[in-house]
């Protein structure tokens with residue numbers, strides 16, 4: 311209830327922010343590029359880098375809807391302390407409160423980050439280097455504006471620091487997320503880890519067929535993603551590219567990773583066929599699927615998951631087939647079909663009450679009371695269980711397993727199942 315209310319407030323505010331139409335980053339670049347005015351004082355190497363980034367940005371912005379936004383940074387009150395949520399080579403992200411309530415993430419250039427520092431060492435031009443880094447953030451803002459997907463962090467607007475509406479002071483106002491904690495994720499139930507992998511596959515499907523063409527995330531790592539309400543979202547888009555590698559022959563098209571390389575075909579159009587899609591998919595395999603997908607999965611689903619791991623690990627599947635394979639697993643899981651197929655696989659040695667949905671007890675999602683009964687009877691500690699009213703994201707109810715009948719929580723709506731020596735009885 312509360313979370314929903316907060317979301318609505320943020321949504322309403324972001325609409326208000328976007329409605330505040332002023333000079334946008336795009337309009338600034340196309341109408342009054344300050345780089346040209348201040349440019350003469352900059353070292354030629356830096357000027358060339360600035361030009362390249364501006365070209366890159368214009369190309370991405372071309373054909374997009376006119377950008378709105380351009381609110382004042384004063385509209386977004388920095389929360390007490392402005393807690394830093396994370397930082398990378400180029401950008402720093404802080405938490406902030408909107409004037410009307412609701413929390414957002416503010417992303418701006420990381421003045422002390424590696425990108426700006428290395429540029430300063432090279433060119434000794436702090437202002438120009440800040441602007442060079444700001445182009446990356448502007449590119450990200452442009453991409454976030456043109457791409458809409460549940461797997462991409464939402465852009466609420468953008469604003470400029472008090473120093474005037476210059477590119478270097480640009481700040482993106484983003485949906486607030488929580489940085490990805492891989493170690494923590496490994497301890498969540500399989501169903502939640504599967505959701506993250508499925509979300510990633512849906513994102514990669516969208517990127518492969520995006521309105522801007524096939525998009526590759528060149529810097530693809532867990533730290534470029536955040537979690538919002540249990541959903542995975544990409545936040546770092548400045549290293550995304552819509553270009554597919556050009557080639558003359560197949561030999562020009564090798565997709566290299568530290569542990570593996572894949573020879574690809576050079577198409578008649580002179581592009582390495584599907585290289586962007588394949589790079590994303592293999593990265594998803596090596597950073598996400600191998601860690602999150604297999605362990606403590608329902609045993610009957612394991613052959614399907616092994617096939618997904620094998621087919622993405624050697625790029626036998628493209629993103630379309632991968633998505634289809636994930637949807638099939640989801641269907642089997644939701645419908646409980648995997649139980650009919652091999653009901654006896656839910657054996658004692660396969661079952662441990664970990665990872666549980668609750669720290670306090672043994673809370674697992676089940677398809678039906680029958681599945682819960684099978685789990686309980688296979689577990690020496692289990693004496694009884696309750697099918698609760700709570701449901702997971704797939705709609706499966708959570709069952710609470712108990713070690714002794716005296717632990718039972720009285721609840722008029724719950725059915726309590728009690729183990730009777732070998733067989734299972736049922737009482738109210």
Ligand SMILES: Nc1ncnc2c1ncn2[C@@H]1O[C@H](COP(=O)(O)OP(=O)(O)O)[C@@H](O)[C@H]1O
Pocket residue numbers: 395396397398399400401402403415417420463484485486487488489490533534535536545546547548
């Ligand atoms: N919307 C967000 N909510 C919370 N944390 C975020 C958000 N966006 C980014 N972060 C955190 O900030 C870090 C830096 O952002 P990122 O865009 O990756 O910058 P860089 O381009 O410098 O790597 C990320 O690794 C992530 O931990």
Ligand SMILES: *[C@@H]1O[C@H](CO)[C@@H](O)[C@H](O)[C@H]1NC(C)=O
Pocket residue numbers: 619620621623624
């Ligand atoms: C995939 O399976 C094939 C045979 O079925 C095997 O030779 C290959 O090593 C497997 N590859 C991966 C990445 O698991």
Ligand SMILES: *[C@@H]1O[C@H](CO)[C@@H](O)[C@H](O)[C@H]1NC(C)=O
Pocket residue numbers: 519628630
């Ligand atoms: C994958 O699916 C998309 C969208 O449905 C479609 O346009 C495309 O042709 C498919 N590609 C392949 C290789 O099947």
Ligand SMILES: [Mg+2]
Pocket residue numbers: 398399533534546
């Ligand atoms: Mg990053």
